[in-house]
Amino acid sequence: MVACRAACRSEINRGSILLNKASLEAARKFGRTLERTQYFPEERMLAYQRRLLEPLLRHARAEVPFYGNRFKVLFDRNDDIRWAAWPDIPTFTRKEAQQAGEQMFARNLPVEAGAVEFGETSGSTGRPLKFQTNSLMRLMKGAVGEQILNWHKVDKTKSAAFIMDHKGNHPLPGGSKGHLWNMEKPDSSVFQLSLGYTVEQQVQWLSQTNAKVLISYPSNAAAILKYVKDNDLAAPFDTVVCNGECLTEDVRQFLTKDGDIKVVDRFGASEIGPISAACPENHTIHHQFSEIGLVENLEPESDVALTSGSGRMVITPFYNYAMPLIRYENEDYIETSDKLCGCGRTLPIINKIVGRRRNLFKFANGKVRWPNFDVTEFMPFLPAHQFQFIQKTITHIDVLYVHDGSSREPDAEKMKTYMQGKLNEKFDISIIKKTSIPKLRSEKFEDCISLVE
Ligand SMILES: [Zn+2]
Numbered sequence: 001m002v003a004c005r006a007a008c009r010s011e012i013n014r015g016s017i018l019l020n021k022a023s024l025e026a027a028r029k030f031g032r033t034l035e036r037t038q039y040f041p042e043e044r045m046l047a048y049q050r051r052l053l054e055p056l057l058r059h060a061r062a063e064v065p066f067y068g069n070r071f072k073v074l075f076d077r078n079d080d081i082r083w084a085a086w087p088d089i090p091t092f093t094r095k096e097a098q099q100a101g102e103q104m105f106a107r108n109l110p111v112e113a114g115a116v117e118f119g120e121t122s123g124s125t126g127r128p129l130k131f132q133t134n135s136l137m138r139l140m141k142g143a144v145g146e147q148i149l150n151w152h153k154v155d156k157t158k159s160a161a162f163i164m165d166h167k168g169n170h171p172l173p174g175g176s177k178g179h180l181w182n183m184e185k186p187d188s189s190v191f192q193l194s195l196g197y198t199v200e201q202q203v204q205w206l207s208q209t210n211a212k213v214l215i216s217y218p219s220n221a222a223a224i225l226k227y228v229k230d231n232d233l234a235a236p237f238d239t240v241v242c243n244g245e246c247l248t249e250d251v252r253q254f255l256t257k258d259g260d261i262k263v264v265d266r267f268g269a270s271e272i273g274p275i276s277a278a279c280p281e282n283h284t285i286h287h288q289f290s291e292i293g294l295v296e297n298l299e300p301e302s303d304v305a306l307t308s309g310s311g312r313m314v315i316t317p318f319y320n321y322a323m324p325l326i327r328y329e330n331e332d333y334i335e336t337s338d339k340l341c342g343c344g345r346t347l348p349i350i351n352k353i354v355g356r357r358r359n360l361f362k363f364a365n366g367k368v369r370w371p372n373f374d375v376t377e378f379m380p381f382l383p384a385h386q387f388q389f390i391q392k393t394i395t396h397i398d399v400l401y402v403h404d405g406s407s408r409e410p411d412a413e414k415m416k417t418y419m420q421g422k423l424n425e426k427f428d429i430s431i432i433k434k435t436s437i438p439k440l441r442s443e444k445f446e447d448c449i450s451l452v453e
Pocket of ligand 1: 279280281282287341342343344345
């Protein structure tokens, strides 16, 4: 069981579930390409990626003011690309993208990129990011989304329920109804409900829709399942397609415990598109979608590239021409592997989506640590039914908890020893009793947050 539930896969492609009819044929065609590319040898994939990167780089250089001279190192005297210089292109963060504002947007788009689409992240990491994408990217997202359903053999004849909307566009009593949640069976219904309703209200709505495929935050799916179990009701879904946050091991185990619910985990962000999804044969690892983006893993406190281990994710999606993101850090941290998966796919492996920068605890001399507290290990010292760790300074961590109602009280000394042992650092702690621990604005909950910059 993993205690730290970093809400790291922030604003997964909300729109991509709902394709539009005009793009269906083109998306299906790309889907057939994906069937082959997932088995490409490394060299062939690299060549494939460079063919997609080159026109994007030339476009960004010509049309996007933000990039200015950023690619100077990349082009030689004959204006050819020197790929060896790729690591010298400066990376930039989500905060820098926010500050750059409209400088990130392309003045003109090639016709093939399609129409510009506008979006805004849900702001789970503070200020929302206004972003642009284009219809070609939506099409690619649709094709990749379909591939994920195919990998996991999701029954596309069933209706789906989509509970992801933050804006209140699909209110009770009925939510709203549409089609095209998948490409193979475009007539299958999809019902949508806005977030923010109680679990009981969601269960009632789900039973009215008779949708069996739930697309939502995994923590929301787990809350629904807990509610129906507590009330001796039947589960209102048999498949959960995860959106919007990390699927933690404890949530995965809870959802799949009885063996009658299929869980499909995926990772992405609105401005980037899909990044990876769980391997159908090895559910604990993800395969990266190398066909639509380049994922790099850099050391947390330097720009040294890692082939394996935990580091900062730097990503370059290939099909966003409206707001090209060349070596963009959205502040997610990942753990990659240089091994090949036993399933036969050659798509690179992400072992774990570790968290966001703010989930990373920081100590003296620039040392950073992932708080890997295990709830089963610290529960003997903390009688909590809800908890949160907040690092206030480089030498102090607050442990917030909601008492579990038992007669036990926290053991601060043992808790401190446990936490220091896990993080291999010295610091003080305060244990603070709360009546509740609020969720963040985006409805997500994070167990470990560092306020140290
Ligand atoms: Zn695999």
